[in-house]
Amino acid sequence: MGRQPNPNFMAGIPELMILRLLQDREMYGYQIVQAIRTETAEVVSLGEGIVYTVLHALEREGALRPRRKTVDGRSRIYYSVTANGLRRYRDLAATWTTLAGAIQSVMEGNRHVPAI
């Protein structure tokens, strides 16, 4: 059976980071963007407005759960990870780890890398 070609390298990265960060605490969109920037030492910068399309897509898939909260007079929608989201995170993390390992392997000159 033929292997599926790897998707775009960056596809799934925002989901991966969001699902990881939200395991520690629930956050709203602005906090998530700032957290990604801080945690990656500003190497990765998620679009400020685009983050919501990712969050909403994950919510539709049942990976995230939204909760409306009023804090300091501001109505916010906080997101947290569901059990489904944890499974999704493990799948994405495994794919990314294998992919990163494969790329690293090629860069180091070792061509016999396991197929993803």
Added chain:
Amino acid sequence: MSLPFETVREDLLRAGVTPRYVSRYVTELREHLTDLIERERASGLGIEQATERALALIGREADLAKATIERGAPLSVAARAPWAMYVIMPLALWMVVLSAAIVSMMHLLWPVRGLAPSEMPESDRALIAFASFTTQYLVGLGLAAGCIAIAVRQRLASGWTWVGLLLIALLTGMLGFYMHVIPPQDGHQGGAVYSLFALVYRHGHESLAATLGAWALHAAVLFGLTATAYRALQARIVFLAPYSHQ
């Protein structure tokens, strides 16, 4: 000047995205914008510069709407199946209302069967008048108003809205709870005849031509009223709304 992200709202609504989702997305974007402005202000920028920079960081409104649509934002029922929203739904609602009116009126009228309206208690006459007015006018206007509200709220430019308004006008023009008073004549006692059709009597007999004429007039008036209201609201929306012509 319009509020920020009104273009996103318009683009998404016109793409058929559910108004509830659109409203939430726009609210989140506005909250995010406020946070960014506060951050930029804290770094020493003036309000105008901070706002400009915050808007640039969030991204172009047309791009935000495009990304949301491409990510598979939820579409409304009216966008996915307008025939269900504008034909099946009004039909079903109208049948439910009419059935409820018939059942309740039959129940109420049974004790006073055979009586002429003038011999009935005032409360029964009022109830008959209420049922007639409701099924002949209010239900049709209510359903048409519902159709128009959904179409305008969701920025739908579907021909199904017109089909729905026409159907409602035809149905409510023809059917309803009707009471026809038959005066006493030629030694016969007068009374009342109840029907679900707008029967018109001429010289004591049903007249098909007059019935069809009354039906057509009733339907035409209702359709004229609702169509005018719909066109006026459509024009107002087009005039007021920002829209990124992509």
